[in-house]
Structures are given as C-alpha cells and as structure tokens.
Amino acid sequence: xxxxxxxxxxxxxxxxxxxxxxxxxxxxxxxxxxxxxxxxxxxxxxxxxxxxxxxxxxxxxxxxxxxxxxxxxxxxxxxxxxxxxxxxxxxxxxxxxxxxxxxxxxxxxxxxxxxxxxxxxxxxxxxxxxxxxxxxxxxxxxxxxxxxxxxxxxxxxxxxxxxxxxxxxxxxxxxxxxxxxxxxxxxxxxxxxxxxxxxxxxxxxxxxxxxxx
Amino acid sequence: xxxxxxxxxxxxxxxxxxxxxxxxxxxxxxxxxxxxxxxxxxxxxxxxxxxxxxxxxxxxxxxxxxxxxxxxxxxxxxxxxxxxxxxxxxxxxxxxxxxxxxxxxxxxxxxxxxxxxxxxxxxxxxxxxxxxxxxxxxxxxxxxxxxxxxxxxxxxxxxxxxxxxxxxxxxxxxxxxxxxxxxxxxxxxxxxxxxxxxxxxxxxxxxxxxxxxxxxxxxxxxxxxxxxxxxxxxxxxxxxxxxxxxxxxxxxxxxxxxxxxxxxxxxxxxxxxxxxxxxxxxxxxxxxxxxxxxxxxxxxxxxxxxxxxxxxxxxxxxxxxxxxxxxxxxxxxxxxxxxxxxxxxxxxxxxxxxxxxxxxxxxxxxxxxxxxxxxxxxxxxxxxxxxxxxxxxxxxxxxxxxxxxxxxxxxxxxxxxxxxxx
Numbered sequence: 001x002x003x004x005x006x007x008x009x010x011x012x013x014x015x016x017x018x019x020x021x022x023x024x025x026x027x028x029x030x031x032x033x034x035x036x037x038x039x040x041x042x043x044x045x046x047x048x049x050x051x052x053x054x055x056x057x058x059x060x061x062x063x064x065x066x067x068x069x070x071x072x073x074x075x076x077x078x079x080x081x082x083x084x085x086x087x088x089x090x091x092x093x094x095x096x097x098x099x100x101x102x103x104x105x106x107x108x109x110x111x112x113x114x115x116x117x118x119x120x121x122x123x124x125x126x127x128x129x130x131x132x133x134x135x136x137x138x139x140x141x142x143x144x145x146x147x148x149x150x151x152x153x154x155x156x157x158x159x160x161x162x163x164x165x166x167x168x169x170x171x172x173x174x175x176x177x178x179x180x181x182x183x184x185x186x187x188x189x190x191x192x193x194x195x196x197x198x199x200x201x202x203x204x205x206x207x208x209x210x211x212x213x
Numbered sequence: 214x215x216x217x218x219x220x221x222x223x224x225x226x227x228x229x230x231x232x233x234x235x236x237x238x239x240x241x242x243x244x245x246x247x248x249x250x251x252x253x254x255x256x257x258x259x260x261x262x263x264x265x266x267x268x269x270x271x272x273x274x275x276x277x278x279x280x281x282x283x284x285x286x287x288x289x290x291x292x293x294x295x296x297x298x299x300x301x302x303x304x305x306x307x308x309x310x311x312x313x314x315x316x317x318x319x320x321x322x323x324x325x326x327x328x329x330x331x332x333x334x335x336x337x338x339x340x341x342x343x344x345x346x347x348x349x350x351x352x353x354x355x356x357x358x359x360x361x362x363x364x365x366x367x368x369x370x371x372x373x374x375x376x377x378x379x380x381x382x383x384x385x386x387x388x389x390x391x392x393x394x395x396x397x398x399x400x401x402x403x404x405x406x407x408x409x410x411x412x413x414x415x416x417x418x419x420x421x422x423x424x425x426x427x428x429x430x431x432x433x434x435x436x437x438x439x440x441x442x443x444x445x446x447x448x449x450x451x452x453x454x455x456x457x458x459x460x461x462x463x464x465x466x467x468x469x470x471x472x473x474x475x476x477x478x479x480x481x482x483x484x485x486x487x488x489x490x491x492x493x494x495x496x497x498x499x500x501x502x503x504x505x506x507x508x509x510x511x512x513x514x515x516x517x518x519x520x521x522x523x524x525x526x527x528x529x530x531x532x533x534x535x536x537x538x539x540x541x542x543x544x545x546x547x548x549x550x551x552x553x554x555x556x557x558x559x560x561x562x563x564x565x566x567x568x569x570x571x572x573x574x575x576x577x578x579x580x581x582x583x584x585x586x587x588x589x590x591x592x593x594x595x596x597x598x599x600x601x602x603x604x605x606x607x608x609x610x611x612x613x614x615x616x617x618x619x620x621x622x623x624x625x626x627x628x629x630x631x632x633x634x635x
Contacts, residue, residue, distance in 0.1 A: 159362040159369050160376035164267060166366075196264055 006072045019050060019061035019072055030074055031083065031113050033090075035062040046086045047113065050074045058082050084117040091121045115151060120171040123147060124163050127154040136162040137183040142193055147176030166197045173203045187211075219607050221614055223323045223333075225275060226621025230610060231460075232597055239597050244590040244614070246463040248621050254576045262288050262372065262545070262571040269563070269578070270366050273620060275318065278311035278357050279556030280563075280578075281367050286432060287563040288372050290447075291550025292571075294543040299536065300374040301432070302527050306387075307360050307370060308431045308554060309520040309527075313398075314353025315557040316477070316513045319618045320405055321346040324510055327612050328408050342404075345397045349517070352394045356524065359383045373541025381532060388528045391521055398518045399491075405514040406499050410507040413613055415592045417472045418504075420479035421584070423555050429480075429487040429519060431555045438468060440483040446553040449562055455579070463621070465587040466579065472587035475559025476617065477512040478503060488515070489522035506592055507616045545571040558582055558618050582619045589617050 001012040006023050013022040018041070023030050034045040041063035049058040053071040058079065061072075073079070090110065114122050124145040130136070136143035136157070144165035145157070151167055170176060177190055191207055198204050218231045229245040257268055269284045270277040282304050289296060296304070321342060322334050331337030334346070354364040359379055361367035369376045379387075423430040423446075424437035434446045444452050455464045467473070481488070482503055485496060492515045499515075502508035547569040553562050559581030566575035593610060600606040 155362060156368050161368050161371075196260065196268065 002066050002068050002070075004066045004070045004072065007074055013066045016065055019052075019059070019064050019066055019070075020048060022066050023061065023072075023074060028074055030061050031116075032062060033109065033113070045090070047083055049079060049082050049086075051076055051079060080117060083113075084119055087114050087117055087119045088121060091119060120149060122150045123170050123176055124150045124152065124154055124157075124167070126150055127152070128157050128163075129154055130157055137180065137185075140184075142180070142185055142189055144180075144190070144193055146179040147173050147190070147194065164196060165194050169194065169198050169201050169203055219611070221611055223326070223611075223615060224619055224621060225273075225323075226619070228614070228619060228621050230593070230614065232610075234601065237601075239594070239601065242590060242594040242597055243460050244586060244593060246461040246586065246621050248462055250462055254578055257565075257573050257576045260573055262292070262565075262567055262573065265565065265573060265576075266371065272578070272580075274365050275315050275620060276311055276557045277365055278307050278361070278367055279554055279561055281361075281370055282307060282432070283552045283554045283556070283561050283563045284565075285370060285372050285552070286554060287550045287552025287565050288567070289543075289550065290552060291548040291565055291567050292372070292543060292546045293548060294373055296374060297539055299378075299531075299539060302531065303360055303375055303378070304370065305431060306524055306527055307357055307367070308556070309524045310353045310356025310360070312353070312431075312520050312557055313356070313517050314350045316517050317346055317349040317353065317401065319557075320401070320510065320513055323615055323618065324405075327608075327615065345401060348394045348397045349401065352390050355390055356387055359387055371541055373543045374539050376541070378536050378538055381536065384528055384532050384536065388525065388532065391525050391528070395518075395521050395525075398521050402492075402495060402511070402514040402518050406495070406511040408510065410502055410505065410510065411609065411612065413505050413507055413592065413596055415504070415506050415588070416595045417474070417588055417591050419468060419471050419473035420482060421468070421473055421475055421560055422479045422483040423553060423560060424483055427487070429484050429489075429523065433553065436553065436560065437483050438473075446562070447551045449551065449553075449564075449579075453579070453584075455583075461586070463586050464579075464583050466584045467587060472591045473584065474506070474588040474617070475581045475584045476509055477516045477559075478506075478509045479559065480555055481512045481515065489519045489526075491522060492516070492519040506588075506613060509616050509618070513618075545569075549575075556581060558620050559584060580620070582617075582621060585617050585619060589614055589619065 002015055004011055004013050004022055006026055007028055009026050011022055011026055020030055030048050030050065033047045034042050035048065043060040043063040046060055048061045050061045051073040052059055111122065111126055127150045128145055141162050143162035145163040147169050148163055148165045149167040149170050156163060177187060180190055188211065191204060191211065194204050218229065221228050221230055226248045229247050231243040231245055233240040253269065253272055257265055260268065265288060266281045266284045269280040272280050325342065326333055326337065329337055329339065334342060357367065358364040361369040419439060421436050421438050423433040424435055424443065425433040435443050436446050436449065437443050452468055454467050457464055481496060485493065488496065495515050499508060499511035502511060547567055549566045551562065551564045553560060561581055562579040564577040565573055568574050592613060596613065597610065600609045
C-alpha cells in the first residue's frame with residue numbers, strides 16, 4: 001500500500017494505482033474526457049491534470065501512478081487555467097459542431113466542463129432547446145444565439161423570445177456572425193441588435209466605428 | 214462650525230446626508246444622492262419599442278417587474294393597444310409578487326435591525342425572522358418567476374400581453390405557496406405594527422397615488438393628490454415640476470411648489486377603502502402613524518397582506534375560469550404614451566414618444582424615489598433640530614431616511630445644468 005495525500009486528505013492507495021483512482025476513493029472528482037474505465041489510459045485530452053508536489057509540470061492524473069508520500073492538489077488557479085486552455089484548444093477544432101449534434105440538453109460532458117471552466121467560446125445555441133426547424137433564424141427572426149455567451153440555459157428562447165445577447169459576445173464573434181449572415185441578415189442588423197447589451201465590447205465597438213466611417 | 218456628513222447604510226444605492234451646523238443652529242440640510250448618472254433615458258432613444266421593456270428592467274434589480282410593466286403600459290398607450298382582461302389580471306399578479314418580495318426585503322433587512330438593536334438581521338441571531346423573510350421573499354419571487362419566466366429581468370411580459378401564459382398547474386402551485394406562507398405575512402404585519410416608531414413631524418402633508426375608484430389601484434390612468442384632487446396621468450407634466458439641484462444626481466419634484474410623498478403610506482391613505490378585508494380592519498391599529506413618515510413601515514406590512522389576499526382571489530378566479538392562450542397582436546403606430554403604476558416605493562411614471570416605425574424619440578422616467586427625495590429632505594430639515602446635540606443623532610436621522618425606503622440607483626439622473634432647458 002502507498003500513502004498519498006490528495007487535497008489535504010490522506011489515503012492508503014493500492015500500489016501502481018493512478019492518482020485518478022486514488023482520488024475517486026476519496027470522493028474527489030477530477031474531470032476526464034478521453035479516459036475510459038478498463039481501457040489503458042491515453043492521456044491525450046489533458047483535462048485531468050493535477051499538481052504534484054516536487055514535480056514542476058502538471059501531470060495527467062489518469063495515467064500518473066501514486067508513490068509513497070506523494071502530495072497532490074486537484075484544484076488551483078494554475079490547474080483551472082490549464083484545463084480551460086485544454087477546453088479552448090478542443091473547441092478551436094470543434095467550433096459550431098453543436099448545432100448539428102444530438103447531445104443537446106445538458107448531456108454533453110464537454111459542454112458541462114466548458115461551463116464549469118468558463119470557456120468563452122460556446123454560444124447560446126448549444127443550450128437552445130429548439131429543434132433546427134424551429135430555430136428563430138430559420139423563421140426569419142434575428143436571434144443573437146450564435147454570438148452570445150451561453151450560461152442562461154436558453155431561457156428566453158423557451159419563453160418565446162429570440163436571444164437578445166444579454167450575456168455578452170463569445171470570443172469568436174466573427175464565426176457566429178457568419179452563421180447569422182447565412183440566414184440572410186446583414187452585419188448592420190446584428191450590430192444594431194448587439195449594441196443593446198454589448199455596444200461596449202471591443203469587437204462591436206470597433207465594428208461600429210468602422211461602419212460609421 | 215460643526216458639519217455632519219454621513220454616508221447612509223442599509224439603503225438601496227448610495228446617498229449621503231449633510232448637515233451644516235453653525236453656532237448651535239442648523240444652517241443647511243442636504244440629502245445628497247451621489248449615485249453615478251445612469252443615462253437610461255438617453256440610451257433608449259433610437260431603440261425600437263420592443264427593446265424598451267428589456268432595457269428598463271435593468272434599471273433596478275429589486276423592482277424591475279414594476280419598471281417592465283410600467284413601460285409596457287406606456288408603450289401600449291402610445292400605440293393605442295388595448296390589453297385583454299386576463300392580461301390585466303396577470304400584470305396585477307406580477308406587481309403583487311414584486312411588492313411582496315420587495316416590501317419584505319426592505320422591512321426585514323433594512324428597517325428591522327434599527328429596532329432590535331442589531332447591525333444586520335443575519336448577525337442578530339433572530340433565525341425566526343430570517344426564516345419568515347425567506348418564505349415571503351421566495352413566494353414573491355416565485356409569483357414573478359411563474360408568470361414571467363425569471364424572478365428578475367423578466368421575459369414574458371411584452372407589449373400586448375404575455376408571450377407565454379401560465380398553465381393551470383402553475384396557477385395552482387402559486388395558490389398553494391400563497392396559502393402556505395400567508396400566515397407569515399400576518400405575523401410580519403403584527404411584528405411591524407407593534408414596533409415602537411419614533412414620533413416624527415413632517416411639514417409637508419401632500420401625497421399622491423393612483424386611484425381608480427373600484428379597486429386598490431396599482432395600475433390606472435388617474436392620479437389622486439391627497440385623495441381630494443385628481444388629475445390625468447398623461448398630464449403629469451403640467452402638475453409635477455421637476456427641478457435639479459447641484460448636489461444630487463436625482464431630480465427633485467414638487468406639486469404647487471410643495472414637496473410630496475409617494476409609497477405605501479400614500480396608497481393606504483388614498484385607497485384605504487379598497488384594501489382586502491383583513492388588511493382594511495388592521496389599518497386602524499396604526500392609523501395615527503399614517504401622518505408620520507415612519508408610518509410607511511406598518512403601511513407596507515399591511516399592503517403585503519393585501520397583496521396576498523388580492524393575489525389569492527385573482528388566482529382562484531383564474532383557476533376556476535381557466536387561462537386562455539393569448540398572443541399579443543397589435544399594429545405599430547406613432548404616438549405618445551404615459552404609463553403609471555404603483556411600484557414598491559410609490560408612483561412610477563414612464564413616458565415615451567414613438568415614431569411611425571416604433572422607434573423611441575423621447576423617453577422620460579420618474580421614479581418614486583425622485584418624488585420622495587425632496588420630501589425626505591424637508592422632513593429631515595424640520596426634524597434635525599430636535600436631535601441636535603444628542604449622541605444618537607445620526608442614527609435617528611438615518612432611521613427616518615430608511616423608513617422611506619429610497620431606492621437610489623433608479624433615481625439617479627445625469628445632471629448637467631448648462632445643457633438642460635426647461
């Protein structure tokens with residue numbers, strides 16, 4: 001047996017077990033994406049990184065074995081930032097896939113984590129409960145869903161109101177605007193609507209200045 | 214020279230009281246609203262009518278429901294839209310819910326600590342009060358949430374009606390919650406009407422409130438001055454004079470050159486006959502306090518009970534008749550409209566002018582605290598002498614201000630004396 005300390009709690013872990021397994025025994029949850037029980041760990045997604053004392057880099061808990069006297073931290077600012085960076089990297093390759101994905105309604109692990117780690121890239125569309133046919137944009141109503149930061153659970157849309165953008169723009173606004181443009185709206189329309197809440201954001205501020213010229 | 218300047222705590226927003234004392238006599242009293250300018254009236258210009266209710270809900274987190282409903286009423290008046298009877302009832306429920314939660318918040322958290330010798334309610338160890346407050350607040354919030362989708366920054370109420378009408382199941386849920394917590398409202402009334410309120414003389418007796426002759430008016434078109442004189446809400450400008458003072462970001466309002474007050478006390482004085490039965494009989498227990506600015510405290514508690522009974526009655530009516538699906542339908546027209554409702558702190562006026570495409574050309578909002586400001590200052594000015602020299606002077610004066618429940622963040626205006634023309 002190996003004695004380890006995770007987040008200040010001590011545990012006798014089985015030899016050769018991983019930090020993730022030891023933490024699980026203590027009831028400490030570490031987020032995972034690529035990890036699958038029973039399959040040898042790939043340590044590819046790097047979302048499960050933790051801090052180990054006397055180890056300079058962050059280590060993936062799903063594959064890093066425990067050793068005698070090890071002291072582990074599973075929550076810190078550094079870890080949070082690393083995890084968010086991981087999510088943003090995944091998102092960069094995944095942007096706007098949500099609209100065609102069936103895992104709507106809070107089942108998607110990736111979306112859950114993105115919310116938890118405040119990733120600024122996911123638009124309200126991901127939480128929207130409407131089917132693609134019922135989409136406001138499809139019906140010719142301007143909806144700021146594609147450019148607005150999620151987190152509201154799409155409540156306005158459930159209540160018969162298109163998204164007005166009250167949570168502010170996402171990081172990649174241009175991408176979202178391209179989606180809206182596909183439905184026949186002009187940049188000016190989007191700007192006019194977005195000014196209500198996000199007129200002061202850098203993107204829309206610059207956009208208004210450039211259009212005024 | 215002995216100047217007293219105190220930033221007031223336990224009010225919504227930032228305000229300051231300045232008293233200049235020289236050679237033992239009071240030279241000047243200034244009730245100073247030093248909240249930043251809000252620019253709400255300015256940035257609604259050029260927006261379309263449907264943005265207005267959404268923008269005004271952001272004026273205040275406490276009484277945003279009132280702002281939203283008032284702006285909708287004003288816009289409907291401007292475009293000549295007639296709301297259905299069911300919509301009127303649902304709106305009344307929203308206002309009732311908002312009154313319940315906001316009154317209770319004020320009474321328990323801002324006022325009560327003064328009388329139980331504590332700095333704040335949570336630190337006072339009175340868990341019974343905290344429990345009661347949370348029950349009542351939850352109930353008020355739930356009413357707004359069920360009807361409008363969210364407890365704050367409502368969604369459903371729009372020009373012409375409601376986007377989504379509540380189901381019978383939801384109405385029954387509200388009825389159950391209201392009946393469960395009604396006892397808490399009764400107990401709260403007794404708690405606040407039994408408080409030993411200081412005797413405060415107020416030089417100005419004028420007050421205004423809505424009046425419509427058939428019910429306890431929370432919405433309407435006629436404003437009553439002292440219950441004697443009545444004037445059309447749309448002509449408020451001819452009656453109420455707004456002025457600016459250099460030391461405060463809030464404007465000052467006067468009628469015939471005299472300050473006046475609004476709020477639960479004014480409402481009860483004017484609409485007393487229309488209170489629900491139990492509240493009406495309870496009013497006599499604090500009748501003498503109605504002349505006293507501190508009488509706002511029991512008046513608020515009695516009003517909460519009225520809101521409970523009124524809401525239960527409306528909900529029972531809806532439950533037996535059923536709620537119809539109604540879609541707001543109207544044509545966009547140019548026009549000018551004034552909307553007045555009774556919000557938590559008193560009469561709230563919204564005034565808009567729309568062009569033929571529905572874009573806002575003019576906006577004016579007068580909040581209850583703007584009405585009350587001058588009255589607060591006048592009351593303080595005439596009372597400050599009484600407390601001069603006593604060790605708890607600041608406490609006594611603060612207590613008077615708190616009784617009015619000034620909601621300062623919504624009273625703030627941009628003040629620029631060089632530009633403003635009257």
